[in-house]
Amino acid sequence: xxxxQPRILKGTRDFLPRTMILRQHVIDTLRRTxxxxxxxxxxxxxxxxxxxxxxxxxxxxxxxxxxxxxxxxRRVALRYELNVALARVAAMYANELAFPFKxxxxxxxxxxDKPQKGRYREFWQCDxxxxxxxxxxxxxxxxxxxxxxxxxxxxxxxxxxxxxxKILSGLGILAGVPAEQTGGLYRAIDKLERDGEDAVxxxxxxEGLSEKVAGRLLExxxxxxxxxxxxxxxxxxxxxxxxxxEGVAEMEELLRHLEALGVPATHYRLDLSMVRGLxxxxxxxxxxxxxxxxxxxxxxxxxxxxxxxxxxxxxPATGVSLGLERILDVMTELGMVDLPSTVVQALVTVFDxxxxxxxxxxxxxxRRAGVHTEVYLEPSAPLGxxxxxxxxxxxxxxxxxxxxxxxxxxxxxxxxxSGEQRSLPRDKVSEAIQGNRRVPEDRG
RNA sequence: GUGCCCGUAGUUCAAUUGGCGGAGCGUCUGACUGUGGAUCAGAAGGUUGAGGGUUCGAGCCCCUCCGGGCACCCCA
Numbered sequence: 001x002x003x004x005q006p007r008i009l010k011g012t013r014d015f016l017p018r019t020m021i022l023r024q025h026v027i028d029t030l031r032r033t034x035x036x037x038x039x040x041x042x043x044x045x046x047x048x049x050x051x052x053x054x055x056x057x058x059x060x061x062x063x064x065x066x067x068x069x070x071x072x073x074r075r076v077a078l079r080y081e082l083n084v085a086l087a088r089v090a091a092m093y094a095n096e097l098a099f100p101f102k103x104x105x106x107x108x109x110x111x112x113d114k115p116q117k118g119r120y121r122e123f124w125q126c127d128x129x130x131x132x133x134x135x136x137x138x139x140x141x142x143x144x145x146x147x148x149x150x151x152x153x154x155x156x157x158x159x160x161x162x163x164x165x166k167i168l169s170g171l172g173i174l175a176g177v178p179a180e181q182t183g184g185l186y187r188a189i190d191k192l193e194r195d196g197e198d199a200v201x202x203x204x205x206x207e208g209l210s211e212k213v214a215g216r217l218l219e220x221x222x223x224x225x226x227x228x229x230x231x232x233x234x235x236x237x238x239x240x241x242x243x244x245x246e247g248v249a250e251m252e253e254l255l256r257h258l259e260a261l262g263v264p265a266t267h268y269r270l271d272l273s274m275v276r277g278l279x280x281x282x283x284x285x286x287x288x289x290x291x292x293x294x295x296x297x298x299x300x301x302x303x304x305x306x307x308x309x310x311x312x313x314x315x316p317a318t319g320v321s322l323g324l325e326r327i328l329d330v331m332t333e334l335g336m337v338d339l340p341s342t343v344v345q346a347l348v349t350v351f352d353x354x355x356x357x358x359x360x361x362x363x364x365x366x367r368r369a370g371v372h373t374e375v376y377l378e379p380s381a382p383l384g385x386x387x388x389x390x391x392x393x394x395x396x397x398x399x400x401x402x403x404x405x406x407x408x409x410x411x412x413x414x415x416x417x418s419g420e421q422r423s424l425p426r427d428k429v430s431e432a433i434q435g436n437r438r439v440p441e442d443r444g
Numbered sequence: 445g446u447g448c449c450c451g452u453a454g455u456u457c458a459a460u461u462g463g464c465g466g467a468g469c470g471u472c473u474g475a476c477u478g479u480g481g482a483u484c485a486g487a488a489g490g491u492u493g494a495g496g497g498u499u500c501g502a503g504c505c506c507c508u509c510c511g512g513g514c515a516c517c518c519c520a
Contacts (some may be wrong), residue, residue, distance in 0.1 A: 010512075060518055063445080081520085109520085114445085116514055125520060187518095277519055287520095300520060323520025351478075387480035402478060416480070 011113070011121025018341050025339055026153060026327060027106060030126050033149040034104035037141065039128050042103040044085040046110075050077040056084050056307065058279040064111045078110035082127045082321065083280075083304065090131040091312030099132030099315070106324070118295040118326050129319025131308060136250055139284045139303060139318045140257030146288065146299060146320050147263045153327065154336050158290050158298070160268040164251050165281050165302070167234065167272065170244020171220065174237060175213050185209075189221055190275035197222070220272065227255050227270040247283070254284055280304045286320055293333045298326045341394035345372045346433055349386040350379040351402035358401045362411060362426065369430035390416060397433050 008014060015023060031041075050067050054077070066078040079085055082105050090101060106126040115121055128145050130138040143160060150158050172182040188203035197218055204214035220237065223230045231248050238244030251270065258268065276285045278300075285302035301320030308315035331337055348363045350356055356379050366373040374395070376386045383400065390398045400412040405423065413432055414421040424432060 007511090058518090064518080111519080113519075114517095115512095116516095119519070123520065296519065298520070321520065326520055349479090383479055384476085385480090389480085391480040398479080400478070404478080412478090414479070419479095419481080421479080 009121065011115035011119075013120065013122075017343075021339050021341070021343065022331070022337060023324070023328060025337070026324065026331070027126070029152055030106065030149050030322065031104070033145060033152055034128050037102075037128075037145045037148075039102045039104040039145070042086070042089065042105045043107070044079070044082070044089060044105070046079055046108065047076055048079060048085065048088075050075040052088055053077050053080050053084055056087075056280060056310065058277075061278070064113055066110045066112050080111060081109050082107070082125050083129065083307065083317075083319065086127070086129055086131065086319075087304075087307040087317065088311050090308045090315055090317070094312060094315075100138065101131045102129075103131075104128045118329055120325055124324035126322040126324055127319055129317060131317040132315050133318075134305065134316035136253040136284070137257055138316075139254055140261060142301065142318055142320050143254075143258060143268070143286060144261045144263055146286070146301075146322070147267055149322070150288065150299075153331065155290070155330075156334070156336075158267060158288055160286055160288050160299075161271040161274040162251070162254070162268055162284065162286055163271055163274045163276075164247040164284050166243050166247025166250065166283060168247075168275065170234070170238045170241045170247055171217060171272070173241050173244065174220075175209060175217050177207070177209070181207065186275040189217070189273045192218075192221065192273040193271075222273070226265075227251070230270055230272070231255075250283055276300060276302060280307050282306055284318070288322075290330055293330060295326055295329060296323075298323055298330060340396070343372055344374045344393065344395045346374070346397040346399060347386070347390040347393075347395045348373060348375045348399045348401070349383055350376050350381075351383070351400065353379050355402055355406070358406060362399060362401055362429075365426065366430050366433070369434075371430050371433050387414075399429065 050065070053065055054062055061080060065080050068076060070076050086103065086105070090097065104127060106124060108122050109125050110122050113119060113121060128142055130142060143162075146160065168186060169182070172179070172185055175185065177185050184207045185204070188200050188207060191203065192200050201214055201218060204217065205211070209217070220234070223233060225233075231252055235245065235248050238248060255270075259265070274285065274287060276287060281302040282305045283303035286300065287297040288299040289297055299320050299322045301318070303316070303318040305316040306314070308317055346366055348359045348366070350359045359375055363373045363375045376389065378385075387398060389395075396416055398414045398416055400414070405411050408423065409425065410423040411426055411429060412421060412423045413429060
């Protein structure tokens, strides 16, 4: 039989233990933060009817759906993101859920995209969302969770960019762009951050705007000053544009709540040029960016009041999604983490066949005492190989129990980092190990 | 979907104009004893991604395919 070439699909990855320890650390931190704010866990299938995901955003999104026909001829799809499934759940279980429904969900999603830096075909999203509250309180809470989580993960700097689709609609009306053409307008001003004013001006002119209107729009979007001043100015411009005024009022309220929640103003910013791609957002929109490394947004989200209505009764909804791999990419690149490379704290060596029982008994004692303990599983292996195994894995402590130790009623404990070695009574071993245990720092 | 770049040992990379495929790291063995990580000695490891073409001669030039990366679009 020819051997199968070991390989995996482009855009997917294996996570070896060393990497999983870091991933789980982040996932655990997020879960604790989400639950601290009263969000509860939800799981939904990775695979659903294709129609559940189709047509929820733009044609772009549908192109990136992994779709196929199953053995029963059903059209199915791998989930593209977690929001749509939440909307389905809210409609499907409307009678048994308590609203506002606050849930978090973390898991893999799939996109038939061409992979590049910070972009994978299979990646994890960590979502917190609230269904059933139209209040800006819900949006503010979600942002507060987001802020707390990033803070707790130890991010040295990050900015949550805020905007509102209703304000963008107002700007579209102000610019005299017909409603069906606003897509191009939004896409153009979204590039302001990256491509600069001149490039965006060119795009706007291509969209059919006049020099004058394009200029005024660029001026508005880049208005200097803090949130309140900019909003006051917008309020004047939108005097006769109700949707714009609504957006301004929402933003003003949101900023008030954020302040009351104690989210420092250094970590968020009103940014009228921020758009967000997904077509289903209806109100406030958010995204988190870091200065370095240069990578796309590490979180994105906003209010999507019309999605649940596609499955059942109308219900407002808002939330954010954190991109696990981008967060991990940033943390790794900035060297933000110092975690052990193994979950094992101690390796009990096996001296020879006659001492197997002694090693097993010692290991069980340590496990009962709460020490993550491993026994070397090859009794004929020389001690050197067993030590080398511990070294390669990064196990911090190695125990030896051979004829000398048995005769003296002790065990030998070696600290692999310092190289120090001492013999001590069995009942003191777990204490010695746990006194030195490295615990991942829990910030905040 | 569009464009650009790259495939040589397990891995990171060399190989002059087209002229006998090498090195570091890793792996294995030993010096070495009831002990890893240091040092020293030695060994294994390759159809140069695949197929075709040009040539006296191709890792290098040309074509096709496969695989990988980056940018755009879009997005976490």
